[in-house]
Amino acid sequence: MTNAINKTAYVYVSNAKDGTVSRYSFDKTPLTMVPLGETPVGPNVMPLTVSPDKTYLYAAVRSEPYRVVSYRIDPESGALTEEAVAPLPDSMANIDLDLTGRFLFAASYGGHKISVSAVNKLGHVGDVIQELATGRNAHAIHPSPDNDFVFATSLGDDHIGQYRFDEVTGKLSKNVVGTVASGKGDGPRHFVFSPNGQYVYCLGELSGVVITYQYDGSTGLLSYKSAVQAVPSDKLGLVNGVPPSKSVQNDHPPVWAADIHVTSNGQFLYVSERTCSIICCLRVEPKTGRVQYQGHVEVEKQPRGFALTEDDQYMVVSGEAADHLGVYQLNDQTGMPVKVSEVPSGQGANWVEIVEF
Template sequence: MSQHNKARQYVYVSNAKDGTIVRYLLDDHHRKLVFLGRTPAGDNVMPLAVSPDKSHLYAAIRSEPFRVVSYRIDSASGDLLVEGTASLPVSMANIDTDKSGRFLLAASYGGDLISVSPMNEQGVVMADAQQVLPSGRNAHAIHTSPDNHFVFSTSLGDDEIRQYRFDEQSGHLTPNTPAAVKTEQYAGPRHFVFSKNGQYVYVLGELSGTVTTYALDAKTGLLTLKGVSEGVPAKALSLENGVPPFMTADNDHPKIWTADMHVSVDSRFLYLSERTTSAMVTLWIDPMTGLPSYQDITQVEQQPRGFALSVDGRFMVVSGEKDTNVGLYAVDIPSGALTKIDTAPVGIGANWVEIVAF
């Protein structure tokens, strides 16, 4: 039996409008998503995160009382068992753990802030946030650097990425110097990912459809602009880019509205979802420069809010906020091409996707 067939991979999808997390088995041998069940979570459950040791799934509830639920993942069945609930300062658009699995980071779009919450020795968030910091307008994502020494967060409303030093022992954040780097005006930085070698940070513009590439200095934790690449082919799709929510496109074209982004396991491709046209864009990353360029586009589920790649990189699961199914796609590793191979029923308002392998 090949190595990839030995792994048991579970897929978790949060459904904001019916307050559930749907569970699947990713059967890579039969190339199917096997529905396992629904776990009640709470109204407007959205961002998910997985602990570094894969023992826990965390779900942020974006309805009052704002909170995070810690679930123990049963590695034999994929079932989720509630082990703790802790309050969050406000509604959080994004959550993640630090690399040690001792702290939960959160970013609030509406509250314009980020927070750090402690976990106990079992990996459960049990206490209120120990630190809350202003983030600039519309914080949308927060992650530690690969070495766990620094933290970055996006400010969609201010077109910038905030930079912090991170004390992994105490969990304390301190603004770096400078405290932020800019993107282009009205890019609307949303999600971001690191290259597998940790040299680059790719930032997705929700409003522009561009990918801004920064070089990451591992010693200082500072970002340096390297280039801006077209991600979503606006003209080909008759979309208008760089139009903020308070403005209307001059030509009445629909606006670009990207959502999620992930890098392939070999760091050769970037994938980003575009909600207006329900598309997945594939970008090729130049191994010499680290800069991405447009390669292909694939129609996917309606209004794709979230997606995830399997641990081996051979599959992608896509959720659509307005779709009744999630899609399973085969990923051709050499070319990065996507082929739809299965669908499975999902809840209402599907958004975040996580895949955990044991």
């Protein structure tokens, strides 16, 4: 890991129950995280994403009318100024931008669909220009590092959809191989590309595994490489592959994994699990993509979302059932998080974005 760089940084957290986005300043020398206030957005505000140039924060509201709000970020104060509101076709579990910042992708868990919206020259999200049906329970959607392809998980059908992306029109079309499978009952949820762009790490919400796929930049196709148990379900007394809505034998609760992030140097991977309220750390061999479980730590209750600082030094964790955020320092050698402070949060805190200038 690199040494901490004293940049101006702001943390944004969506609070679904309060309908707000909380703002915090984040300083590393000395380490302080200070609440700056809350921005009203709407009931059940959840996924956030930031424009490539860090000018805008986008917030998706999962209550009717479904919409995305475009906020300009003040780099001097971190304040958010609402500049545009645009409709979304459904309740969207995840949003992201293409690498040009001209198009916004969204995935709907309940609607089993993905969509593309145009972003104008001012950075405002506008009308939806495309909707596509997916497998059951679309959950995450992201472009490839070269911006030529887009991938979207379908948790209910245990696969990742593979799409070609036209950077000029913003339109998606199915690739020659439309999907790549996970293991049965994995429930693929969130995923990240390795920093070198060679691998995709996908978290199984229902199994607690991290599935590694090789990415072929020439075809835009993923190929299954391996799967590693990222959440030690046996030790924790959890059952794999059971949706939370189903009954569980012997009163053993199910695995309920949520978020996944990789350090910028590609050496460590982190996943959150909500049943036991833990963050699991995995070591990654960047050249081969091999992943190995290192350990886990207890964190804020029901950690749906977290984020890492750019220098791989700190992690901010939100807990949907907690009244505060946790700040953790990451060990240079082992990658393990160590809690160093906490700050108050809103109700239903679920998504974290860290913006550094």
